[in-house]
Amino acid sequence: MSIQFQPEEKTFTLCTRHTAYQIQIGPLGYLLHLYYGRRAEGTFDYLYRPKDCGFSPNPYELRLDRDWSLDLLPQEYSGSNGGDYRLSSLNLVTDSGVWGADLRYVRHAITSGKYTLPSMPSAFARDGEAETLSIVLGDPAAGVEVELLYGVYEARDVITRAVRIANTGSGVLRLEKAASVCLDLPFGTWDLIHFHGRHAMERQVDRSPLSPGIRTVSSRRGASSHQENPFVLLCQHSATEDHGECYGVMPVYSGNHKTEAEVDQMGSVRVVSGIHDQQFSWKLEPGEGFDAPEVLLAYTDQGLTGLSHLYHRFLRQNLCRSSLMNRPRPVLLNNWEATYFQFQEDTILQIAREAKDLGVELLVLDDGWFGQRDDDNRGLGDWYVNTRKLPEGLEGLIAKIHDLGLQFGLWVEPESVNEDSDLYRRHPDWALTVPGRKPTMGRNQLVLDLSRKEVTDWLYATFSEILRRYDIQYIKWDMNRNLADAYSPALPPDRQGEVLHRYMLGLYALLDRLTREFPAVLFEGCSGGGGRFDAGMLAYSPQIWCSDDTDAIERLSIQYGTSFGYPMPAVGAHVSAVPSHQTGRSTPIGTRAVVAMAGTFGYELDLKRLSDDEKNQVRRQIARFHEYDALLRDGDYYRLAVSAENHAFTAWEFAAPDGSEALVSVVLTHPQANPRPLHLRFQGLDELGQYTLRQEVFGNLVPDDLLHMKGRKPQQVYSGAALMYGGYTLPDLFGDYPSAQIYLKRL
């Protein structure tokens, strides 16, 4: 049993292989958080000495014990208006205008298996993989019960949390904040790492020490956003990639999110995470309930890489529902950066022929195939084929693509609509707009009101029909603006604060229906690149387009940040043309492939424009990708070096979990005169194993080094210990953005 209840101490202990999490039903039934960290035996209430602290009040019944205060003790789910002045997890208002609830223990249950959240994406468990703890807290005066749910995945070292709030009284309740997690870390000093950015520059890593006050990582854009990814990490100041304590907080949510971290008067840290409370207000009629989204918690003392590995495995094995997540996926060619909107059937077929000849397996037709979609000002919503471009319809094109021996994939953007579209002319009220006000435009488009069932039903009918009618193997599900003007005519005034979350529920229900009905179709999530790269979308789509920035050098930092929380086989990555359409930079095609091979690996350029030599390189790249495919998918990912720190190169590695093989990739980002030796320590190898090493360089070597290489026979066999502790010195790379791949195979 990974969940134990000790009645004498009134403690719940949740154990995973390497961690323990302890909760106690404290005096008066308040639920205290005692411990979360490395696995250890004991009852951790001894850590909390009584303390009489001025201006930290005491519950009425304990008023003569001035040394017991909710304001000082770690809580499992903090309230408001009850004497704990730190971050609250729940803000509710009763219909008589009373704020807050006095939440105390009511009952609990421990069950095998994992709880489910029917309306939202959440982790799943196979037989015996998880246990559930449910603790119900209640406040009869407010008429509310709050069920705290814990899914304990022993072997994975992950604890999932979710919260269910029920109106058990006779009056209406209004939730003004309903977080999913409160995690108190009473001791220690911590750095906060978050992943911020902007369109075409997502998930840049920021690490800074927490200091007194509140830090917030959030999105109010109706999407998890390019600007602030929902994944947040806390680690010791001294934590490195392979050493030190780290906690991860990952909301399984794609809409407005907020993770706050407060350092209080005593130096304790409280983290509260869940749906953003701005423009959120949820009405609960008597008998109604509200589910707050799931959050995935993980702890390790094995450093940042250790924490990444926990999330990578968990998202692949227990969150993404598609069986395609753990299977070989086709090498694709997407026509977007090759043609943008300017194509005819013949253009696509020419690209497809070339692609097939070079070894590509899937042709993706991106934006522009439908309605009057000749540019991005019109046509969204009109999901019927543009016969001027494709005179034989999608049927004709798809048949020809299949005849070439390629699979076929299609771009769609179901959630948006242009004013200039038949759909908008028919249903102007389906777009989110505020009465009496002109809506904001993003890419000259509006957002459909997915909080309305009739809208999601129409979307389901439209896209399930497309998937039934055409022989399609892949869908790119895009969303190219953020939400604004959240107002739904289908909801009464006192429920308008529900629109943004109901939008997400509508989207999830739609994706759930479509992905269940078409399990063989590979869904790739997208939102102007990586604007919704989150665990919620990953539940439905095994890959997500990582960024609209396909410049190989910029991609290094985007993929680096993405790798902290998300598995690399989910990271959509393509080789595109040079000069880069985003930065104007030119990089060798070999380097572009090395970078794309860190993710799903595909192409997005006009192959006809490549030289014969480049085409041969593409053939070899695809062959290499197939050779490494299993390793890239199932290998453990290590961030070996990052140019933001060393100002010279970025390197990463995939190592088979059993140490039998590994692939190290290095990209020179800043060529230097008289450079320092390019030295790396490899990871994840078998210390006692003997490895052969195959090194390929893409781009140039320093001329001197070429001479040396000629004269010197490289060593053939190295021990795993030598490569991990002594490391490896690469040849000096030279010129603009060369790269190297080193493949290691245990003898």
Ligand code: GLA
């Ligand atoms: C978004 C996507 C791109 C492309 C365009 C098409 O920006 O991220 O990959 O599909 O839309 O309009």
